[in-house]
Amino acid sequence: METLNFKTNIKTSDDVAAVTLGLNNIEQVDGWNIDTENPDYLLTVQTTDNRIGDLVQQAVNKAGFTAEPTDA
Numbered sequence: 001m002e003t004l005n006f007k008t009n010i011k012t013s014d015d016v017a018a019v020t021l022g023l024n025n026i027e028q029v030d031g032w033n034i035d036t037e038n039p040d041y042l043l044t045v046q047t048t049d050n051r052i053g054d055l056v057q058q059a060v061n062k063a064g065f066t067a068e069p070t071d072a
Contacts, residue, residue, distance in 0.1 A: 001047070002047050002048065002049070002050040003044060004052070004056065004069070005070050005071065006042070007040040007041065008065055009065050009066050010034050010041050010065050011036055015036075015065065016036070018063045018065070019034075019059065019063040022059030022060065022062055026056065026059060029047055029052070029056070031046040043056070
């Protein structure tokens with residue numbers, strides 16, 4: 001299992017709801033979480049395929065938010 005981390009601008013539960021469908025529709029995503037208490041609003045994605053970073057970013061961007069990869 002691989003973990004991918006992204007800095008986002010997803011700050012509220014409504015924001016989380018807006019990205020939920022897009023992230024859940026990525027087949028290789030086994031689970032994800034957004035820490036809205038973290039100053040970077042950290043999105044953590046669990047996957048078996050660490051090459052899906054672009055798909056995660058596209059899903060978040062499509063919902064109107066940003067996601068930048070980070071080593072956090």
